[in-house]
Amino acid sequence: MEWEIQHGGEENLQNQIQNGVCGKVMSDEQVEELKKQIVAYSAISEQLAELHKSMSAHHDFTGIRLGKLYCDPISASVGHKITARQRWTPSPLQLQILEKIYEQGIGTPSKQKIKEIASELAQHGPISESNVYNWFQNRRARSKRKFQVSTGSVNAESEPDVSTKEKKTKPVGLDFIDNFSQGVESFYFQGSESGTKMWHLVLCQNHNFPFFFFFSFFKSSFCRD
Amino acid sequence: MEWEIQHGGEENLQNQIQNGVCGKVMSDEQVEELKKQIVAYSAISEQLAELHKSMSAHHDFTGIRLGKLYCDPISASVGHKITARQRWTPSPLQLQILEKIYEQGIGTPSKQKIKEIASELAQHGPISESNVYNWFQNRRARSKRKFQVSTGSVNAESEPDVSTKEKKTKPVGLDFIDNFSQGVESFYFQGSESGTKMWHLVLCQNHNFPFFFFFSFFKSSFCRD
DNA sequence: TCTCTATGAATGAATG
DNA sequence: CATTCATTCATAGAGA
Numbered sequence: 001m002e003w004e005i006q007h008g009g010e011e012n013l014q015n016q017i018q019n020g021v022c023g024k025v026m027s028d029e030q031v032e033e034l035k036k037q038i039v040a041y042s043a044i045s046e047q048l049a050e051l052h053k054s055m056s057a058h059h060d061f062t063g064i065r066l067g068k069l070y071c072d073p074i075s076a077s078v079g080h081k082i083t084a085r086q087r088w089t090p091s092p093l094q095l096q097i098l099e100k101i102y103e104q105g106i107g108t109p110s111k112q113k114i115k116e117i118a119s120e121l122a123q124h125g126p127i128s129e130s131n132v133y134n135w136f137q138n139r140r141a142r143s144k145r146k147f148q149v150s151t152g153s154v155n156a157e158s159e160p161d162v163s164t165k166e167k168k169t170k171p172v173g174l175d176f177i178d179n180f181s182q183g184v185e186s187f188y189f190q191g192s193e194s195g196t197k198m199w200h201l202v203l204c205q206n207h208n209f210p211f212f213f214f215f216s217f218f219k220s221s222f223c224r225d
Numbered sequence: 226m227e228w229e230i231q232h233g234g235e236e237n238l239q240n241q242i243q244n245g246v247c248g249k250v251m252s253d254e255q256v257e258e259l260k261k262q263i264v265a266y267s268a269i270s271e272q273l274a275e276l277h278k279s280m281s282a283h284h285d286f287t288g289i290r291l292g293k294l295y296c297d298p299i300s301a302s303v304g305h306k307i308t309a310r311q312r313w314t315p316s317p318l319q320l321q322i323l324e325k326i327y328e329q330g331i332g333t334p335s336k337q338k339i340k341e342i343a344s345e346l347a348q349h350g351p352i353s354e355s356n357v358y359n360w361f362q363n364r365r366a367r368s369k370r371k372f373q374v375s376t377g378s379v380n381a382e383s384e385p386d387v388s389t390k391e392k393k394t395k396p397v398g399l400d401f402i403d404n405f406s407q408g409v410e411s412f413y414f415q416g417s418e419s420g421t422k423m424w425h426l427v428l429c430q431n432h433n434f435p436f437f438f439f440f441s442f443f444k445s446s447f448c449r450d
Numbered sequence: 451t452c453t454c455t456a457t458g459a460a461t462g463a464a465t466g
Numbered sequence: 467c468a469t470t471c472a473t474t475c476a477t478a479g480a481g482a
Contacts, residue, residue: 087461087462087463087472087473087474088462088463089461089462090462108467130463131462131463134461134462134463134464135461135462137463137467137468138461138462138463140467141467141468141469142460142461144467144468145336145468145469312457312458312459312476312477312478313458313459314457314458314478314479315457315458332470333469333470355459356458356459359457359458359459359460360457360458362458362459362470362471363457363458363459365470365471366471366472366473367456367457369471369472370472451482452481452482453480453481453482454479454480454481454482455478455479455480455481456477456478456479456480457476457477457478457479458475458476458477458478459474459475459476459477460473460474460475460476461472461473461474461475462471462472462473462474463470463471463472463473464469464470464471464472465468465469465470465471466467466468466469466470
C-alpha cells in the first residue's frame with residue numbers, strides 16, 4: 001500500500017476524498033458539504049489562533065510568561081537587573097512573518113534580504129540581522145533533520161490503564177473535550193516538508209471504515225508500506 | 226516507512242480498504258458519523274471562542290462568528306479522561322541501554338547510529354529517534370554542567386528572583402494549545418477504548434497556528450520508520 | 451492538591 | 467550547511 005502526496009490547492013481535497021486512497025465513496029454533494037465545512041472551520045481555528053497569539057503578545061496575563069525582550073527599554077533601564085542573558089526570542093508576530101518568508105523563499109536570504117527582513121521585523125520587537133540569519137539557518141537545518149517520530153503501541157509495562165486514568169487531570173480548558181470524547185485510542189500523525197505549501201495527511205481507521213483527511217495548512221506527509 | 230496497526234494486525238487496514246469499508250460507497254451511517262464530527266468540531270470551535278472571549282472581555286470580538294453548518298446537536302455522552310502522553314519517558318530498560326551506550330560512546334551518535342539505537346530500544350517501549358537524540362544531548366549537557374558546578378564556586382548560586390514564583394500558574398484558556406504545539410509537527414496521542422464508541426483527538430500545529438480535530442471512529446495505528 | 455525536582459524537548463547561537 | 471553547545475521551558479512523578 002502506498003500513500004502519495006497530492007500537492008495543490010483546495011480542489012484537491014475533493015479528488016482525494018473521491019478518487020484517492022479511499023476510492024469513490026462519497027457523493028459530490030457530500031464532498032462539497034464536507035469541504036465547505038472543513039474550510040470554514042480551519043479558517044475559524046486560524047482566526048482564533050491569531051487572536052490568541054496577538055493577545056498573548058500584548059497583554060500581561062498573570063501566569064503567562066512574557067519573553068524577556070518584549071519589555072520596553074524604559075522599564076528595563078529603570079532598574080531591574082538586566083543581568084539576565086540576552087537571547088533573542090522572536091515575538092509571535094515576528095515568527096509568523098519569518099515563517100511566511102521561509103515558506104516562499106528558496107534558501108537562506110541574501111545579505112541584503114536579511115537587512116530588509118530585520119528592519120521589517122524590528123517593528124514588532126527588538127531584533128538584529130544575525131538573529132534573522134541564525135533563524136533561517138536553524139529553521140532549515142531542523143526541518144531537514146526532523147526525525148521520524150514513531151509512536152509505539154501501548155506497551156505492556158506502561159499500561160496499568162484503569163488505575164492511571166483517573167489521576168490524570170487535563171489542563172484547564174480541556175475539560176470540555178471530555179464532552180466529545182469517550183475514550184481515545186492512539187493515533188499517528190506525521191509530516192515532512194515539501195514544496196511551498198504545507199499539507200498534512202491524517203489517516204485513521206477503525207472497524208467501520210478507515211478515514212483520511214488532508215489539511216491544507218499542514219506540511220505534506222505520506223506513508224507507505 | 227510503513228503503517229502498522231496496533232491492535233488487530235496489518236491485514237485489517239488492507240481488508241478495510243480493499244474489501245469493504247473504504248472501497249464501497251459510504252453508507253448513510255458513515256455519512257451520519259461524519260456529520261456528527263463536523264458538529265463536534267463546530268461546538269469545539271465555539272467553546273474555544275467562548276473561552277477566549279471570557280478571558281479577554283476587554284477585547285473586541287465582533288469579527289468572530291462561528292457558523293453552524295449543521296444544526297443537529299451532538300449529544301455525546303460524557304466521556305472519560307483523555308490520556309495523552311506528551312512526553313516520552315524512557316523505560317528502565319531503555320535507560321539502561323542508553324546509559325551503556327553513552328558510557329562507551331564518543332559523544333552524540335551519528336544519525337545512522339541513532340536510527341539503530343532507536344529501533345533497538347523500540348523493542349522495550351515506544352520511542353522515537355528524536356527521543357534518542359535529545360537524550361544524548363541532554364545527557365552530555367547535564368553531566369558537563371554538573372561537573373562545572375561541583376568544581377566551580379559555590380556562591381554563584383544566588384538566585385532569589387521573586388518573579389519566578391508566580392510563573393507556576395497553570396495555563397489559562399487557550400494557552401493549553403501552546404502546551405501541545407511547541408513547534409513540533411509530529412506528535413502522538415494515545416488513549417484507550419471504552420464502550421462501543423471510540424474517539425480520536427487529533428492535535429496538530431504548524432508554525433502559524435495550532436489546530437485540533439476530533440475523529441470518532443478510528444482504530445489506532447501508528448507509523449514507524 | 452500542591453510543591454519540588456529531574457528531565458524531555460525546543461531553540462538561539464556557535465563552531466566545523 | 468552540518469553539528470554541537472547552552473539555556474530555557476514544561477511536564478511527569480515523587481513527596482508532603
